[in-house]
Amino acid sequence: MTIHLSILLFFPLVLATLGALAPRALAPFALLVGSLVALVYAVLMLFDFDTASDRLQYVTDDRWIPSLGIRYSLGVDGLNLWLIALTALLFAAVALWLCVRPPEHRVQLFAWWMGLAETAVLGAFMAQDLILFVLFFDLMLVPFYFLVGQWGGPDRVAATFKLVIYTLVGSLLMLAGAVATGVLAPGDDLTFSIQRLAEEQLGDSAQRWIFVAFALAFLIKMPAFPFQGWMPDGYGNMPLPALAVFSAVLSKVAAYGFLRIVLPIFPDATHDFQTIMLLLALASVLYGSVQAFTQTNTRLILGYSSMAQLGFITLGIFALGEAAGAQGALLQMVQHGLVVAPLFFIVALLHERTGSDDIRDMGGVAFRAPVLSTLFLIVALGTLAMPGSANFAGEFLILLGLFNAKLVIAIIAFTGVAMASVYMLRMFIRAMHNRVGEKVRSFDLSVRDGFVLVPLVVVILAFAVYPQQALKSSEASVQRVVGSASPDAVAQREVKP
Numbered sequence: 001m002t003i004h005l006s007i008l009l010f011f012p013l014v015l016a017t018l019g020a021l022a023p024r025a026l027a028p029f030a031l032l033v034g035s036l037v038a039l040v041y042a043v044l045m046l047f048d049f050d051t052a053s054d055r056l057q058y059v060t061d062d063r064w065i066p067s068l069g070i071r072y073s074l075g076v077d078g079l080n081l082w083l084i085a086l087t088a089l090l091f092a093a094v095a096l097w098l099c100v101r102p103p104e105h106r107v108q109l110f111a112w113w114m115g116l117a118e119t120a121v122l123g124a125f126m127a128q129d130l131i132l133f134v135l136f137f138d139l140m141l142v143p144f145y146f147l148v149g150q151w152g153g154p155d156r157v158a159a160t161f162k163l164v165i166y167t168l169v170g171s172l173l174m175l176a177g178a179v180a181t182g183v184l185a186p187g188d189d190l191t192f193s194i195q196r197l198a199e200e201q202l203g204d205s206a207q208r209w210i211f212v213a214f215a216l217a218f219l220i221k222m223p224a225f226p227f228q229g230w231m232p233d234g235y236g237n238m239p240l241p242a243l244a245v246f247s248a249v250l251s252k253v254a255a256y257g258f259l260r261i262v263l264p265i266f267p268d269a270t271h272d273f274q275t276i277m278l279l280l281a282l283a284s285v286l287y288g289s290v291q292a293f294t295q296t297n298t299r300l301i302l303g304y305s306s307m308a309q310l311g312f313i314t315l316g317i318f319a320l321g322e323a324a325g326a327q328g329a330l331l332q333m334v335q336h337g338l339v340v341a342p343l344f345f346i347v348a349l350l351h352e353r354t355g356s357d358d359i360r361d362m363g364g365v366a367f368r369a370p371v372l373s374t375l376f377l378i379v380a381l382g383t384l385a386m387p388g389s390a391n392f393a394g395e396f397l398i399l400l401g402l403f404n405a406k407l408v409i410a411i412i413a414f415t416g417v418a419m420a421s422v423y424m425l426r427m428f429i430r431a432m433h434n435r436v437g438e439k440v441r442s443f444d445l446s447v448r449d450g451f452v453l454v455p456l457v458v459v460i461l462a463f464a465v466y467p468q469q470a471l472k473s474s475e476a477s478v479q480r481v482v483g484s485a486s487p488d489a490v491a492q493r494e495v496k497p
Helices: 005-021 024-048 081-100 107-126 130-139 141-151 156-184 194-199 204-221 231-237 240-265 267-272 274-294 298-317 323-354 370-382 392-405 407-432 447-465 468-484 487-495
Strands: 057-065 070-076
Touching: 005 024, 005 057, 005 070, 005 081, 005 107, 024 081, 024 107, 070 107, 070 130, 081 107, 081 240, 081 323, 081 447, 081 468, 107 130, 107 141, 107 240, 130 141, 130 156, 130 194, 130 240, 141 156, 141 240, 156 204, 156 231, 194 240, 204 240, 204 267, 231 298, 240 267, 240 298, 240 323, 240 468, 267 274, 274 298, 274 407, 298 323, 298 392, 298 407, 323 370, 323 392, 323 447, 323 468, 370 407, 370 447, 392 407
Parallel strands: none
Antiparallel strands: 057 070
Protein backbone atom coordinates (compact mmCIF):
# COMPACT_ATOMS: atom_id res chain seq x y z
CA MET A 1 0.00 0.00 0.00
CA THR A 2 1.34 3.42 -0.99
CA ILE A 3 0.91 6.06 1.71
CA HIS A 4 2.23 9.53 1.03
CA LEU A 5 3.07 11.20 4.32
CA SER A 6 3.06 14.67 2.75
CA ILE A 7 -0.68 14.31 2.04
CA LEU A 8 -1.28 13.24 5.62
CA LEU A 9 0.82 16.16 6.82
CA PHE A 10 -0.46 19.08 4.73
CA PHE A 11 -4.04 18.19 3.82
CA PRO A 12 -5.55 19.62 7.04
CA LEU A 13 -3.79 22.94 6.47
CA VAL A 14 -4.74 23.10 2.78
CA LEU A 15 -8.43 22.45 3.48
CA ALA A 16 -8.41 24.88 6.42
CA THR A 17 -6.95 27.52 4.11
CA LEU A 18 -9.70 26.92 1.55
CA GLY A 19 -12.24 27.14 4.37
CA ALA A 20 -10.79 30.44 5.52
CA LEU A 21 -11.52 31.86 2.05
CA ALA A 22 -15.03 30.39 1.96
CA PRO A 23 -18.22 31.73 3.58
CA ARG A 24 -18.33 31.62 7.38
CA ALA A 25 -20.58 28.57 7.62
CA LEU A 26 -18.32 26.42 5.42
CA ALA A 27 -15.02 26.96 7.26
CA PRO A 28 -15.50 24.31 10.00
CA PHE A 29 -16.69 21.76 7.42
CA ALA A 30 -13.61 22.36 5.27
CA LEU A 31 -11.45 21.79 8.36
CA LEU A 32 -13.41 18.61 9.11
CA VAL A 33 -12.80 17.24 5.60
CA GLY A 34 -9.06 17.88 5.90
CA SER A 35 -8.94 16.25 9.34
CA LEU A 36 -10.93 13.24 8.14
CA VAL A 37 -8.52 12.70 5.23
CA ALA A 38 -5.64 12.67 7.71
CA LEU A 39 -7.59 10.28 9.94
CA VAL A 40 -8.26 7.88 7.05
CA TYR A 41 -4.57 7.88 6.18
CA ALA A 42 -3.66 7.22 9.82
CA VAL A 43 -6.10 4.32 10.08
CA LEU A 44 -4.77 2.81 6.84
CA MET A 45 -1.26 2.92 8.35
CA LEU A 46 -2.46 1.10 11.46
CA PHE A 47 -3.63 -1.80 9.30
CA ASP A 48 -0.71 -1.76 6.86
CA PHE A 49 2.14 -1.22 9.32
CA ASP A 50 4.74 -4.02 9.60
CA THR A 51 4.83 -4.63 13.35
CA ALA A 52 7.86 -6.94 13.16
CA SER A 53 10.17 -4.22 11.84
CA ASP A 54 11.98 -1.57 13.86
CA ARG A 55 12.86 0.37 10.71
CA LEU A 56 11.18 3.51 9.39
CA GLN A 57 8.29 2.89 7.01
CA TYR A 58 6.48 5.10 4.44
CA VAL A 59 9.65 7.20 4.25
CA THR A 60 9.73 10.54 2.44
CA ASP A 61 13.30 11.83 2.17
CA ASP A 62 14.14 14.74 -0.15
CA ARG A 63 16.77 17.46 -0.28
CA TRP A 64 15.64 20.75 1.28
CA ILE A 65 18.62 22.96 2.20
CA PRO A 66 21.64 20.95 0.94
CA SER A 67 24.23 23.53 1.96
CA LEU A 68 23.18 23.11 5.60
CA GLY A 69 22.61 19.37 5.47
CA ILE A 70 18.88 19.78 6.18
CA ARG A 71 16.47 17.35 4.52
CA TYR A 72 12.70 17.09 4.24
CA SER A 73 12.59 13.69 5.91
CA LEU A 74 9.43 12.03 7.24
CA GLY A 75 8.88 8.49 8.47
CA VAL A 76 6.78 6.24 10.66
CA ASP A 77 7.82 3.51 13.09
CA GLY A 78 6.53 2.03 16.32
CA LEU A 79 7.37 5.18 18.28
CA ASN A 80 5.03 7.52 16.41
CA LEU A 81 2.47 5.29 14.64
CA TRP A 82 -0.23 5.46 17.31
CA LEU A 83 0.56 9.05 18.24
CA ILE A 84 -0.11 10.08 14.64
CA ALA A 85 -3.43 8.22 14.76
CA LEU A 86 -4.28 9.89 18.10
CA THR A 87 -3.53 13.33 16.63
CA ALA A 88 -5.67 12.73 13.56
CA LEU A 89 -8.57 11.40 15.63
CA LEU A 90 -8.65 14.23 18.17
CA PHE A 91 -8.27 17.03 15.63
CA ALA A 92 -11.12 15.46 13.65
CA ALA A 93 -13.20 15.47 16.86
CA VAL A 94 -12.39 19.15 17.43
CA ALA A 95 -13.29 19.96 13.81
CA LEU A 96 -16.64 18.19 14.29
CA TRP A 97 -17.15 20.14 17.53
CA LEU A 98 -16.59 23.39 15.62
CA CYS A 99 -19.14 22.28 13.03
CA VAL A 100 -21.87 21.81 15.66
CA ARG A 101 -20.68 24.55 18.02
CA PRO A 102 -18.86 27.23 15.99
CA PRO A 103 -17.27 30.15 17.88
CA GLU A 104 -19.27 33.37 17.99
CA HIS A 105 -16.84 35.38 15.88
CA ARG A 106 -14.07 34.88 13.29
CA VAL A 107 -14.94 31.26 12.62
CA GLN A 108 -12.78 31.06 9.48
CA LEU A 109 -9.70 32.25 11.32
CA PHE A 110 -10.28 29.91 14.28
CA ALA A 111 -10.60 26.94 11.90
CA TRP A 112 -7.47 27.98 10.00
CA TRP A 113 -5.39 28.14 13.16
CA MET A 114 -6.61 24.65 14.10
CA GLY A 115 -5.61 23.35 10.66
CA LEU A 116 -2.15 24.85 11.07
CA ALA A 117 -1.89 23.32 14.55
CA GLU A 118 -2.71 19.84 13.23
CA THR A 119 -0.10 20.10 10.49
CA ALA A 120 2.51 21.31 13.00
CA VAL A 121 1.83 18.46 15.44
CA LEU A 122 1.82 15.80 12.71
CA GLY A 123 5.06 17.25 11.35
CA ALA A 124 6.73 17.07 14.76
CA PHE A 125 5.70 13.43 15.14
CA MET A 126 6.82 12.40 11.63
CA ALA A 127 10.01 14.48 11.25
CA GLN A 128 13.19 12.43 10.90
CA ASP A 129 15.51 15.43 10.50
CA LEU A 130 16.49 17.24 13.69
CA ILE A 131 16.07 20.76 12.28
CA LEU A 132 12.74 19.80 10.71
CA PHE A 133 11.59 18.54 14.11
CA VAL A 134 12.63 21.83 15.74
CA LEU A 135 10.77 23.77 13.03
CA PHE A 136 7.51 21.92 13.60
CA PHE A 137 8.01 21.93 17.37
CA ASP A 138 8.25 25.74 17.34
CA LEU A 139 5.43 26.10 14.79
CA MET A 140 3.04 24.38 17.23
CA LEU A 141 3.24 27.43 19.49
CA VAL A 142 2.07 29.93 16.85
CA PRO A 143 -1.58 28.82 16.47
CA PHE A 144 -2.15 28.64 20.21
CA TYR A 145 -0.65 32.09 20.72
CA PHE A 146 -3.42 33.51 18.54
CA LEU A 147 -6.13 31.12 19.78
CA VAL A 148 -5.53 32.21 23.37
CA GLY A 149 -5.00 35.86 22.49
CA GLN A 150 -8.17 36.23 20.37
CA TRP A 151 -10.63 33.70 21.79
CA GLY A 152 -9.29 33.22 25.32
CA GLY A 153 -10.72 34.09 28.72
CA PRO A 154 -10.56 37.36 30.66
CA ASP A 155 -6.87 36.95 31.57
CA ARG A 156 -5.81 35.96 28.06
CA VAL A 157 -3.13 38.67 27.78
CA ALA A 158 -1.20 37.38 30.81
CA ALA A 159 -1.76 33.79 29.70
CA THR A 160 -0.42 34.49 26.21
CA PHE A 161 2.61 36.31 27.59
CA LYS A 162 3.56 33.46 29.93
CA LEU A 163 2.91 30.80 27.29
CA VAL A 164 5.18 32.51 24.78
CA ILE A 165 7.99 33.40 27.20
CA TYR A 166 8.25 29.94 28.75
CA THR A 167 8.02 27.95 25.52
CA LEU A 168 10.20 30.38 23.56
CA VAL A 169 13.02 29.96 26.05
CA GLY A 170 12.75 26.20 25.70
CA SER A 171 12.61 26.40 21.92
CA LEU A 172 15.72 28.56 21.71
CA LEU A 173 17.60 26.13 23.93
CA MET A 174 16.53 23.23 21.71
CA LEU A 175 17.50 25.07 18.52
CA ALA A 176 20.97 25.75 19.93
CA GLY A 177 21.28 22.11 20.97
CA ALA A 178 20.13 20.87 17.56
CA VAL A 179 22.64 23.02 15.68
CA ALA A 180 25.43 21.97 18.05
CA THR A 181 24.53 18.31 17.57
CA GLY A 182 24.87 18.53 13.80
CA VAL A 183 28.09 20.57 13.93
CA LEU A 184 29.80 18.41 16.58
CA ALA A 185 28.79 15.04 15.08
CA PRO A 186 31.92 13.09 14.11
CA GLY A 187 30.85 12.40 10.50
CA ASP A 188 32.63 13.98 7.53
CA ASP A 189 29.59 15.86 6.21
CA LEU A 190 27.10 18.10 8.00
CA THR A 191 23.88 16.22 8.69
CA PHE A 192 20.85 16.53 10.92
CA SER A 193 19.40 13.11 10.15
CA ILE A 194 18.19 11.68 13.46
CA GLN A 195 19.11 8.16 12.37
CA ARG A 196 22.65 9.10 11.34
CA LEU A 197 23.21 11.19 14.47
CA ALA A 198 22.20 8.18 16.57
CA GLU A 199 24.84 6.10 14.77
CA GLU A 200 27.60 8.75 15.05
CA GLN A 201 27.79 9.27 18.80
CA LEU A 202 28.97 12.59 20.25
CA GLY A 203 31.57 12.77 23.00
CA ASP A 204 30.48 12.54 26.62
CA SER A 205 30.87 16.23 27.50
CA ALA A 206 29.00 17.41 24.39
CA GLN A 207 26.23 14.92 25.07
CA ARG A 208 25.74 16.21 28.61
CA TRP A 209 25.20 19.90 27.88
CA ILE A 210 23.14 19.27 24.74
CA PHE A 211 21.03 16.79 26.72
CA VAL A 212 20.28 19.58 29.23
CA ALA A 213 19.15 21.92 26.42
CA PHE A 214 16.74 19.37 24.96
CA ALA A 215 15.50 18.19 28.34
CA LEU A 216 14.65 21.74 29.45
CA ALA A 217 12.75 22.40 26.21
CA PHE A 218 10.70 19.23 26.60
CA LEU A 219 10.07 19.65 30.33
CA ILE A 220 8.78 23.20 29.80
CA LYS A 221 6.45 22.11 27.00
CA MET A 222 4.90 19.25 29.02
CA PRO A 223 4.93 21.03 31.57
CA ALA A 224 6.85 19.25 34.32
CA PHE A 225 7.77 20.41 37.81
CA PRO A 226 9.19 23.05 38.38
CA PHE A 227 8.53 24.52 34.91
CA GLN A 228 4.73 24.68 35.15
CA GLY A 229 4.45 28.43 35.76
CA TRP A 230 2.65 29.09 32.46
CA MET A 231 0.14 26.27 32.90
CA PRO A 232 -2.53 27.71 35.29
CA ASP A 233 -3.08 30.85 33.20
CA GLY A 234 -2.82 28.93 29.92
CA TYR A 235 -5.32 26.24 30.89
CA GLY A 236 -7.61 28.74 32.56
CA ASN A 237 -7.97 30.99 29.51
CA MET A 238 -7.51 28.83 26.41
CA PRO A 239 -10.72 28.16 24.42
CA LEU A 240 -11.88 24.65 25.28
CA PRO A 241 -11.74 23.08 21.78
CA ALA A 242 -8.13 24.23 21.49
CA LEU A 243 -7.36 23.18 25.06
CA ALA A 244 -8.63 19.66 24.35
CA VAL A 245 -5.97 19.00 21.71
CA PHE A 246 -3.33 21.07 23.51
CA SER A 247 -3.51 18.90 26.62
CA ALA A 248 -4.14 15.64 24.77
CA VAL A 249 -1.59 15.93 21.98
CA LEU A 250 0.87 18.84 22.15
CA SER A 251 2.22 17.89 25.56
CA LYS A 252 2.89 14.38 24.19
CA VAL A 253 5.23 15.78 21.53
CA ALA A 254 7.64 16.72 24.32
CA ALA A 255 7.54 13.24 25.87
CA TYR A 256 7.89 11.70 22.42
CA GLY A 257 10.96 13.87 21.84
CA PHE A 258 12.76 12.07 24.66
CA LEU A 259 12.23 8.74 22.88
CA ARG A 260 12.86 9.95 19.34
CA ILE A 261 15.84 12.24 19.96
CA VAL A 262 17.32 12.20 23.45
CA LEU A 263 17.68 8.48 24.17
CA PRO A 264 19.16 7.41 20.80
CA ILE A 265 21.37 10.48 20.15
CA PHE A 266 22.55 11.16 23.72
CA PRO A 267 22.51 7.69 25.35
CA ASP A 268 25.48 8.22 27.66
CA ALA A 269 24.13 11.53 28.94
CA THR A 270 20.72 9.92 29.37
CA HIS A 271 22.28 7.31 31.60
CA ASP A 272 24.17 9.98 33.58
CA PHE A 273 21.06 12.12 34.14
CA GLN A 274 18.68 9.21 34.74
CA THR A 275 18.25 9.77 38.47
CA ILE A 276 17.72 13.53 38.08
CA MET A 277 15.06 12.98 35.40
CA LEU A 278 13.32 10.35 37.53
CA LEU A 279 13.25 12.71 40.52
CA LEU A 280 11.81 15.55 38.40
CA ALA A 281 9.19 13.17 37.01
CA LEU A 282 8.33 11.94 40.50
CA ALA A 283 7.97 15.55 41.69
CA SER A 284 5.60 16.18 38.76
CA VAL A 285 3.48 13.18 39.77
CA LEU A 286 3.23 14.24 43.41
CA TYR A 287 2.86 17.99 42.82
CA GLY A 288 0.33 17.55 40.03
CA SER A 289 -1.73 15.08 42.05
CA VAL A 290 -1.80 17.29 45.16
CA GLN A 291 -2.72 20.38 43.14
CA ALA A 292 -5.46 18.54 41.25
CA PHE A 293 -6.94 17.46 44.59
CA THR A 294 -6.96 21.00 45.99
CA GLN A 295 -8.30 22.84 42.91
CA THR A 296 -11.98 23.63 42.37
CA ASN A 297 -11.72 24.87 38.77
CA THR A 298 -12.39 21.94 36.43
CA ARG A 299 -9.89 23.22 33.87
CA LEU A 300 -7.10 23.28 36.44
CA ILE A 301 -8.08 19.91 37.90
CA LEU A 302 -7.57 18.40 34.45
CA GLY A 303 -4.45 20.50 33.87
CA TYR A 304 -2.68 19.32 37.01
CA SER A 305 -3.96 15.80 36.37
CA SER A 306 -2.27 15.92 32.96
CA MET A 307 0.90 17.14 34.61
CA ALA A 308 0.87 14.12 36.94
CA GLN A 309 0.19 11.76 34.03
CA LEU A 310 3.10 13.21 32.05
CA GLY A 311 5.23 12.64 35.12
CA PHE A 312 4.28 8.96 34.97
CA ILE A 313 5.13 8.89 31.27
CA THR A 314 8.57 10.39 31.94
CA LEU A 315 9.17 7.81 34.67
CA GLY A 316 8.53 5.05 32.14
CA ILE A 317 10.82 6.58 29.54
CA PHE A 318 13.76 6.88 31.95
CA ALA A 319 13.38 3.42 33.47
CA LEU A 320 16.41 2.58 31.34
CA GLY A 321 17.18 -0.99 30.52
CA GLU A 322 13.52 -1.96 30.83
CA ALA A 323 11.58 -1.82 27.56
CA ALA A 324 8.35 -2.39 29.51
CA GLY A 325 8.61 1.08 31.03
CA ALA A 326 9.03 2.85 27.69
CA GLN A 327 6.30 0.76 26.09
CA GLY A 328 4.01 1.68 28.96
CA ALA A 329 4.95 5.34 28.46
CA LEU A 330 3.99 5.22 24.79
CA LEU A 331 0.75 3.44 25.58
CA GLN A 332 -0.01 5.95 28.33
CA MET A 333 0.53 8.85 25.92
CA VAL A 334 -2.18 7.49 23.65
CA GLN A 335 -4.54 6.49 26.44
CA HIS A 336 -4.26 9.79 28.30
CA GLY A 337 -4.88 11.71 25.09
CA LEU A 338 -8.00 9.65 24.40
CA VAL A 339 -9.34 10.35 27.89
CA VAL A 340 -8.45 13.99 28.51
CA ALA A 341 -9.85 15.39 25.24
CA PRO A 342 -13.46 14.26 25.90
CA LEU A 343 -13.08 15.45 29.50
CA PHE A 344 -12.51 18.99 28.24
CA PHE A 345 -15.52 18.67 25.93
CA ILE A 346 -17.54 17.63 28.98
CA VAL A 347 -16.21 20.66 30.88
CA ALA A 348 -17.64 22.83 28.09
CA LEU A 349 -21.02 21.08 28.43
CA LEU A 350 -20.96 21.53 32.22
CA HIS A 351 -20.24 25.24 31.77
CA GLU A 352 -23.27 25.47 29.50
CA ARG A 353 -25.45 23.94 32.22
CA THR A 354 -23.98 25.75 35.24
CA GLY A 355 -22.45 28.97 33.89
CA SER A 356 -19.18 28.19 35.67
CA ASP A 357 -16.04 26.08 35.50
CA ASP A 358 -15.96 25.78 39.32
CA ILE A 359 -17.23 22.55 40.87
CA ARG A 360 -18.56 24.56 43.83
CA ASP A 361 -21.14 26.08 41.48
CA MET A 362 -22.17 22.70 40.09
CA GLY A 363 -24.04 19.74 41.53
CA GLY A 364 -27.06 17.73 40.45
CA VAL A 365 -26.35 17.94 36.71
CA ALA A 366 -27.06 14.21 36.41
CA PHE A 367 -30.64 14.74 37.67
CA ARG A 368 -32.00 15.06 34.13
CA ALA A 369 -28.90 14.07 32.18
CA PRO A 370 -28.38 10.30 32.48
CA VAL A 371 -26.57 9.92 29.13
CA LEU A 372 -24.14 12.75 29.82
CA SER A 373 -23.59 11.42 33.34
CA THR A 374 -22.85 7.92 32.03
CA LEU A 375 -20.36 9.15 29.44
CA PHE A 376 -18.68 11.35 32.04
CA LEU A 377 -18.41 8.39 34.43
CA ILE A 378 -16.87 6.15 31.76
CA VAL A 379 -14.27 8.77 30.84
CA ALA A 380 -13.55 9.62 34.50
CA LEU A 381 -12.99 5.95 35.33
CA GLY A 382 -10.78 5.74 32.25
CA THR A 383 -8.27 8.01 34.00
CA LEU A 384 -7.89 5.55 36.88
CA ALA A 385 -5.37 2.71 36.77
CA MET A 386 -7.97 0.08 37.62
CA PRO A 387 -8.30 -3.19 35.67
CA GLY A 388 -10.49 -2.64 32.64
CA SER A 389 -9.82 1.08 32.47
CA ALA A 390 -7.97 2.82 29.65
CA ASN A 391 -4.97 3.73 31.82
CA PHE A 392 -4.47 0.37 33.51
CA ALA A 393 -2.14 -1.28 30.98
CA GLY A 394 0.04 1.81 30.50
CA GLU A 395 0.57 2.58 34.18
CA PHE A 396 1.05 -1.12 34.99
CA LEU A 397 3.90 -1.39 32.45
CA ILE A 398 5.44 1.88 33.64
CA LEU A 399 5.46 0.73 37.26
CA LEU A 400 6.73 -2.70 36.21
CA GLY A 401 9.72 -1.17 34.41
CA LEU A 402 10.29 1.27 37.25
CA PHE A 403 10.15 -1.41 39.95
CA ASN A 404 12.93 -3.26 38.16
CA ALA A 405 15.00 -0.09 37.71
CA LYS A 406 14.41 2.12 40.79
CA LEU A 407 12.34 0.40 43.47
CA VAL A 408 12.04 3.31 45.92
CA ILE A 409 10.92 5.77 43.25
CA ALA A 410 8.36 3.25 42.00
CA ILE A 411 6.87 2.82 45.48
CA ILE A 412 6.54 6.58 45.97
CA ALA A 413 5.12 7.06 42.46
CA PHE A 414 2.40 4.54 43.23
CA THR A 415 0.82 7.08 45.57
CA GLY A 416 0.00 9.17 42.51
CA VAL A 417 -2.15 6.33 41.21
CA ALA A 418 -4.19 6.38 44.41
CA MET A 419 -4.51 10.15 44.41
CA ALA A 420 -5.82 10.14 40.82
CA SER A 421 -8.87 8.20 41.95
CA VAL A 422 -9.53 10.81 44.65
CA TYR A 423 -9.43 13.98 42.56
CA MET A 424 -11.20 12.55 39.51
CA LEU A 425 -14.06 10.95 41.44
CA ARG A 426 -14.32 14.13 43.53
CA MET A 427 -14.75 16.16 40.34
CA PHE A 428 -17.37 13.78 38.96
CA ILE A 429 -19.41 13.60 42.18
CA ARG A 430 -19.32 17.35 42.86
CA ALA A 431 -20.40 18.15 39.29
CA MET A 432 -22.99 15.49 38.62
CA HIS A 433 -24.48 14.55 42.02
CA ASN A 434 -25.13 16.11 45.45
CA ARG A 435 -27.56 19.02 45.82
CA VAL A 436 -28.55 20.84 42.63
CA GLY A 437 -26.65 24.13 42.33
CA GLU A 438 -28.53 27.42 42.37
CA LYS A 439 -27.82 28.24 38.72
CA VAL A 440 -27.73 24.67 37.40
CA ARG A 441 -29.99 23.76 34.47
CA SER A 442 -30.02 19.99 34.14
CA PHE A 443 -30.64 18.67 30.63
CA ASP A 444 -29.22 15.74 28.75
CA LEU A 445 -26.71 15.39 25.96
CA SER A 446 -27.94 16.61 22.58
CA VAL A 447 -27.56 14.58 19.41
CA ARG A 448 -25.03 17.04 17.98
CA ASP A 449 -22.81 16.74 21.06
CA GLY A 450 -23.25 12.98 21.00
CA PHE A 451 -21.69 12.88 17.53
CA VAL A 452 -18.47 14.17 19.11
CA LEU A 453 -18.41 12.40 22.47
CA VAL A 454 -19.81 8.94 21.75
CA PRO A 455 -17.17 7.90 19.15
CA LEU A 456 -14.39 8.99 21.50
CA VAL A 457 -15.87 6.99 24.37
CA VAL A 458 -16.17 3.94 22.10
CA VAL A 459 -12.48 4.24 21.19
CA ILE A 460 -11.58 4.56 24.90
CA LEU A 461 -13.47 1.36 25.70
CA ALA A 462 -11.95 -0.49 22.74
CA PHE A 463 -8.44 0.58 23.72
CA ALA A 464 -9.04 -0.45 27.34
CA VAL A 465 -10.17 -3.93 26.29
CA TYR A 466 -7.52 -4.51 23.61
CA PRO A 467 -4.28 -2.50 23.94
CA GLN A 468 -2.20 -5.39 22.57
CA GLN A 469 -2.01 -4.08 19.00
CA ALA A 470 -0.42 -0.82 20.13
CA LEU A 471 2.07 -2.74 22.28
CA LYS A 472 2.90 -5.07 19.41
CA SER A 473 3.45 -2.17 17.00
CA SER A 474 5.85 -0.36 19.32
CA GLU A 475 7.81 -3.31 20.73
CA ALA A 476 10.63 -3.52 18.16
CA SER A 477 11.24 0.24 17.98
CA VAL A 478 11.14 0.67 21.75
CA GLN A 479 13.65 -2.11 22.32
CA ARG A 480 16.03 -0.50 19.82
CA VAL A 481 15.79 2.95 21.41
CA VAL A 482 15.92 1.81 25.04
CA GLY A 483 18.70 -0.65 24.27
CA SER A 484 21.01 2.14 23.10
CA ALA A 485 20.73 3.88 26.51
CA SER A 486 20.67 0.78 28.69
CA PRO A 487 23.37 0.34 31.36
CA ASP A 488 24.86 -2.62 29.46
CA ALA A 489 25.18 -0.64 26.22
CA VAL A 490 26.73 2.33 28.04
CA ALA A 491 29.22 0.03 29.79
CA GLN A 492 30.22 -1.57 26.47
CA ARG A 493 30.93 1.85 24.93
CA GLU A 494 33.04 2.84 27.95
CA VAL A 495 35.36 -0.18 27.65
CA LYS A 496 36.03 0.36 23.94
CA PRO A 497 39.49 1.81 23.23
